[in-house]
Amino acid sequence: MGRQKQPAIAEDLLDQCAEYALAHGLPDGLEPFAQTTGTSARMLLYHFGTRDELFRAVLRRAREMHLASFGEPLRVVPGESYTHTLAAAWVGMTEPEGQSFLRMFTQLPEQRENTLWPGFRARATTDWLPLLAQGLSTIDPPPSETLVLAVIRGLIMDLDATADFRRVDQAFTKFLRSIDAGAPEVSRPHHP
Numbered sequence: 001m002g003r004q005k006q007p008a009i010a011e012d013l014l015d016q017c018a019e020y021a022l023a024h025g026l027p028d029g030l031e032p033f034a035q036t037t038g039t040s041a042r043m044l045l046y047h048f049g050t051r052d053e054l055f056r057a058v059l060r061r062a063r064e065m066h067l068a069s070f071g072e073p074l075r076v077v078p079g080e081s082y083t084h085t086l087a088a089a090w091v092g093m094t095e096p097e098g099q100s101f102l103r104m105f106t107q108l109p110e111q112r113e114n115t116l117w118p119g120f121r122a123r124a125t126t127d128w129l130p131l132l133a134q135g136l137s138t139i140d141p142p143p144s145e146t147l148v149l150a151v152i153r154g155l156i157m158d159l160d161a162t163a164d165f166r167r168v169d170q171a172f173t174k175f176l177r178s179i180d181a182g183a184p185e186v187s188r189p190h191h192p
Contacts, residue, residue, distance in 0.1 A: 083177075099159075
């Protein structure tokens with residue numbers, strides 16, 4: 001009779017692997033995960049079956065973390081204009097912790113995506129539309145959630161390429177004011 005798998009150990013390993021992937025991207029092999037978790041590739045395979053099953057689990061966990069991290073800040077706050085909510089969420093998304101989610105998901109090569117999680121990019125985009133639609137419905141007239149998401153994603157790509165927070169924050173402020181004249185200026189506690 002073999003050893004019983006211990007789900008708590010697998011969950012801990014998965015969390016560590018997801019944190020590694022968020023910081024460094026999804027590796028090509030198991031060795032970076034083994035080093036990060038202080039275990040062996042063999043032990044990772046014991047808990048997750050195959051390399052691809054581990055990578056799928058890591059993507060799922062990172063996606064869960066992403067939705068939890070960004071979902072709450074995008075929810076409607078009673079008594080607050082939704083453009084205020086968007087301005088605050090923008091700052092959170094573009095701080096280093098938020099950038100790690102975005103970098104990992106945007107740098108996942110299409111070939112790996114098709115092998116590991118077909119349709120991942122589409123789902124990672126459309127997941128946000130209902131949440132944005134709910135918030136944007138509080139603006140009269142409500143702007144398109146697809147347009148708002150496209151602007152956010154485009155500006156994040158610009159920020160990732162240039163690291164020019166001041167310019168990109170100004171652009172997001174102008175966009176928010178184009179959908180609501182009373183929108184606030186994007187304000188960071190500090191400019192990176």
